[in-house]
Amino acid sequence: MKAPFETVVEENTAWLFALVRKHTDRRETAEDLVQEIWIRAFRVYDSYCEDGRLRHWLSRIALNHIRNTVSRAAPCPVSLDVPADGENDPLSTFLSAGASPEEDYLRSELTAEVLAAVAKLPEAQRQVVTFRYLDGLSVEETAKVMQIPKGTVKSKTHYAIDEIRKQLGLEDAVRPEKKKRKGVSIMECKEMYKYLFMYAMGKLPDEIRAAVAEHLKECKVCDDIAAALEKLIPTMVFAEEGVMSHYGIDFFDLNLSYVGVRTPVPDYEERNRLLEEWNGRIPDDQCWFECGHNDLVTTIGTFDNEGNEIDYPVYKTVEKNCRHKAVSMKKVYPDMWLHDCALSTDSPDVWWGITKEDHVYHGSTFNYFGGHVKSAMYVAIPANAKNIRINRGNGVIDCGAFKFAYVDRYVAEDEQLALDFTYTLD
Ligand SMILES: [Zn+2]
Incomplete structure (x- = not known):
């Protein structure tokens, strides 16, 4: 088992200092060198395989660094x-x-x-x-x-x-x-993210809306997202009533996604009657709205048609997949929206995203619903993106702080919806 780097530093600084002192007369120079060597060692610590010869490995880095630094005309500053x-x-x-x-x-x-x-x-x-x-x-x-x-x-x-x-x-x-300022707590960005889509829709309870507005004044990252969503939303066209409608908006740079699904609920009146009776709490043995995904994604908030937050906690199945089940909600609508906000993990297993090769950025994502649905996917790309080519998809929507490459159409049960595009910068 490899020790945390912190422990390595703790246990070897005195030894390293003694080693370095053999190569320099000045105490201050030695201190600087030790610092620099730790930085170098830290950068490559991943490549060190625990073989019980840590000091051998460290001394190679140290001696290399001393050789390079001491031979330089000007002293090397701590980097x-x-x-x-x-x-x-x-x-x-x-x-x-x-x-x-x-x-x-x-x-x-x-x-x-x-x-x-x-x-x-x-x-x-x-x-x-x-x-x-x-x-x-x-x-x-x-x-x-x-x-x-x-x-x-x-x-x-x-x-x-x-x-x-x-x-x-x-x-x-x-x-x-x-x-706190002016009595309104300015929430952190991650707490803010989940509200930005509903904020842009103009559908949040007043108090939350005010807190979001306050944060946007302070935070350019969130303000850019909200402003772009405000421009994008009026261009989004959902399915006619009675047909399932879906959208996904990805800000891959931020590992942030907004995903919404609208489902017809024919017995919504009966359900609303039950909700009233149950005080908004759905009994454990009933499952009204549920979804599942792998653990590369975490849902951080779910909202209904009017921007009321739905309590939609995640639990892990034995296969380590995540499932959400609505446990409490305010109201059910005839065409019920579940607007989710999700964060994805930084992981090499992620198969979606934007990659770069030879000055060309390549974005790709897909969706598979297994049902008849109108599905749309939007991927945010920088406002200064040029030479945008949509290999699979419908086009690009310019929304100020971001452009969105998108695909939007009806898909059948056995169809996958794919978006694939390239662009360059500068
Ligand atoms: Zn923010």
Whole structure:
């Protein structure tokens, strides 16, 4: 079992310092070198296979680094420098803070802590942070190296920093604007996401609507999503009454999706009568609305036609699939909508998304309903996307902060709906 990187740092810093001191007379230089070596080791720690020779592995990294650094004319700065486009970033500010010797000491202590927090991030976020903050690459350079859109780099940086902050207990210290203001609690983006589609539909209870509006004033990411959805929604055409209607809107960069299904409910009056009798709570032995999916997706909120949140908890089946069952709801409608918001996992198993090859971005997703349904899928692409080619699908809708590649048509029971497109940037 491989030790967490944090433990490796703890257990080997004194040893590493002694090793480095053999190669330099100056204590300060040695301290800098140790710091840099840890950063290098951290970057490649994934490639280290536990074979009981950790110090052998570390000493190779250390000696290589010392050789390269000492032979350089100018002394090598600790590479935690702030990338130019991250100046106002709290993590950068935090990392670059420290003018007095005490602060420098604190900084070196915290660096191990920061690295430990970085090590706990999901793979893609960890890579982004490593490239941007440890290697000092710009957003653009990171996007190139990782072959992902710039927007993805930004959003992953945003999440990663939030997570690191949380782990270091810095939440409040660096984000005073997130505290209560004017009596309205500004919710975090992830809590906000689930409301954005219904917000754009103009269908949320007043109190929630006000909280969302307040957040949008502070947050460009969410504001862009809401504004684009406001433009997209009037263009969406649903099936006629009595036919199942579906839409899926994917913001792959943010691992965020809005998915809605409308189903005719012929006995809705009877169900509403029962709901009243049961105080909105559906008995355990009854199943009115249910859905299932694999565990790469987490539903974070479900709403009805009018924007009332439905209690639709997830439970795992023995096959580790997720199932949702509505357990309480306000009302049933003759054409009942379940508007879901879901987050997907950063995982190599995900088969949908946008990939990049030779300057061309390639997006693809599909849906299979197993029934007669009008189905539409929209995938958000950057507003500056060019040379958009829809290989399978209907076209592109320009919605300001995003464009949406889309496909929309009726499908039969045995049909799969697919969207497949390419585009370039700049
Ligand atoms: Zn937000």
